[in-house]
Amino acid sequence: MNINKIKEQFNIIAQKYDDHRKCFIPCFDDFYKKSVSLLKCYKNNFRNVVDLGAGTGLLTMEIYRLYNNAHYTLVDISNDMLEIAKERFNGLNNFEFIEKNYVENIPVKNCDLICSALSIHHLENKDKIKLYKNIYKTLGDGGCFINLDQFIGISEKINNLYNEWWYNFIDNSGINAEEKTAWIERKKLDNENTIKETMELLKGSGFGNIECIYNFMKFGVIMAIK
Secondary structure, eight states: OOHHHHHHHHHHTGGGHHHHHHHHOTTHHIIIIITGGGHHHHOSOOSEEEEETOTTSHHHHHHHHHOTTSEEEEEESOHHHHHHHHHHTTTOSSEEEEESOTTTOOSOSSEEEEEEESOGGGSOHHHHHHHHHHHHHHEEEEEEEEEEEEOOOSSHHHHHHHHHHHHHHHHTTTOOHHHHHHHHHHHTTOOOOOHHHHHHHHHHTTOOEEEEEEEETTEEEEEEEO
16 A cells, blocks of 8 residues: 555645545535434444544534544644644544544543545455454454445446446536546555455454445445454
């Protein structure tokens, strides 16, 4: 995994990242809001939440709306993205921000919720395996991992249809040619798995309760409970 290349790409687009999310994610509200709301059916309170690849804090914000008394640790390799997250949560004393490659180790112990959005698909499989094992070890009993990410279809033909539909959506979303070119450049960093492969990797890391709780074309949400 070329961490420096990933860091460079996300530092470049940090200021425009939030504005463009709905242009690139056609199911934005279901993906970030409705799927995450299932957490409230599992636990009324989480105490210690870690967001891996937190970026500007979009996912953290949706979880904060559900659990505003939890302590939040946002981890990302892009300091520019984290600076925007700091602005988002300015004035709140239950947040900390760590610039770090989270694959090597998760800098929080005994947390009860680990989350991630559109980050892990950049990793190579060997790093995903290492990460999932670290997530399992870091969570306490009954802890939860929820991953909102981008996946590849099982069928190559249908996956190509997904991509064609997605590109057409982006072309009509209002972004300009320069912004689309930058997005295509970032996509070169992708290392997608199928949802099934991801669930198998999580099972191999120790998780017993694993489910895809949301799926729309290239986008899916997987929840795993220790």
